[in-house]
Amino acid sequence: MNLSPATAFPRHLAIIMDGNGRWATQRSLPRTEGHRAGAETARRIVQECLDLGLEFLTLYAFSRENWNRPAQEVGFLFDLLVQFISRELPDLEKRGVRLRILGEEQNLPFAARRTLAHARARTARGERMELNLALNYSGREEIVRACRLYLEAGGAPAGLTPETLGEYLYTAGQPDPDLIIRTSGELRTSNFLLFQAAYSELYFTDTLWPDFTPLDLRAAIADFQARGRRFGAVSEPSF
Ligand code: IPE
Ligand code: IPE
Ligand code: MG
Numbered sequence: 001m002n003l004s005p006a007t008a009f010p011r012h013l014a015i016i017m018d019g020n021g022r023w024a025t026q027r028s029l030p031r032t033e034g035h036r037a038g039a040e041t042a043r044r045i046v047q048e049c050l051d052l053g054l055e056f057l058t059l060y061a062f063s064r065e066n067w068n069r070p071a072q073e074v075g076f077l078f079d080l081l082v083q084f085i086s087r088e089l090p091d092l093e094k095r096g097v098r099l100r101i102l103g104e105e106q107n108l109p110f111a112a113r114r115t116l117a118h119a120r121a122r123t124a125r126g127e128r129m130e131l132n133l134a135l136n137y138s139g140r141e142e143i144v145r146a147c148r149l150y151l152e153a154g155g156a157p158a159g160l161t162p163e164t165l166g167e168y169l170y171t172a173g174q175p176d177p178d179l180i181i182r183t184s185g186e187l188r189t190s191n192f193l194l195f196q197a198a199y200s201e202l203y204f205t206d207t208l209w210p211d212f213t214p215l216d217l218r219a220a221i222a223d224f225q226a227r228g229r230r231f232g233a234v235s236e237p238s239f
Pocket of ligand 1: 017018019020021022023061062063066077184
């Protein structure tokens with residue numbers, strides 16, 4: 001039995017970037033300033049992941065449930081997304097990042113769809129790191145959608161296995177996340193990667209996302225590397 005070495009480096013890291021609003025409120029700033037600072041953190045963490053040689057990075061940027069926020073905040077978030085992608089695109093392209101969107105894109109504002117389509121095309125040949133942006137994402141929706149797509153493609157109900165279903169998820173072809181980080185002290189996954197997180201290691205930190213540094217990322221990865229992943233097997237090799 002090939003037990004995963006405790007020192008393995010994560011191939012796929014996923015992050016629930018939470019706490020922007022509280023970061024701003026603590027500073028008597030509007031929530032939007034927290035999102036602006038959070039985007040800067042995202043930029044630094046993407047760079048750090050590239051430096052560390054990570055293969056897959058998923059950032060939870062906007063959940064399907066986030067539409068329940070005031071229209072002004074939602075509008076700001078998508079404007080920020082367009083700015084972020086436009087500004088970072090040359091560097092992402094240069095560093096070999098390939099962009100993928102997890103979530104229902106057709107319901108996003110037009111400017112966001114156009115920017116994302118452009119960025120995806122420009123980064124299509126990136127081979128160094130796949131960057132997934134979860135946008136208008138819902139784990140439950142993703143699973144239901146995958147089942148629908150499978151059946152619409154003529155798949156037989158009996159042929160629907162976890163493996164075939166995986167081919168219809170937004171993350172098709174990618175390994176499951178090894179490590180999921182959530183900032184801001186909330187101890188839940190908020191509808192994130194429900195199917196793919198079956199054996200992910202979870203790491204929670206009280207640090208608010210705008211305060212999360214590359215050093216904090218390294219600490220999370222070190223914590224991950226000290227864990228024993230068993231995938232249901234025994235913890236010690238048996239004789
Ligand atoms: C995360 O920060 C960003 C998004 C969910 C878009 P929040 O905006 O959720 O910040 P808090 O949780 O209110 O502090
Ligand atoms: C999760 O954060 C979604 C993102 C980070 C994009 P939320 O702030 O929306 O989650 P809840 O509402 O606290 O569960
Ligand atoms: Mg939040």
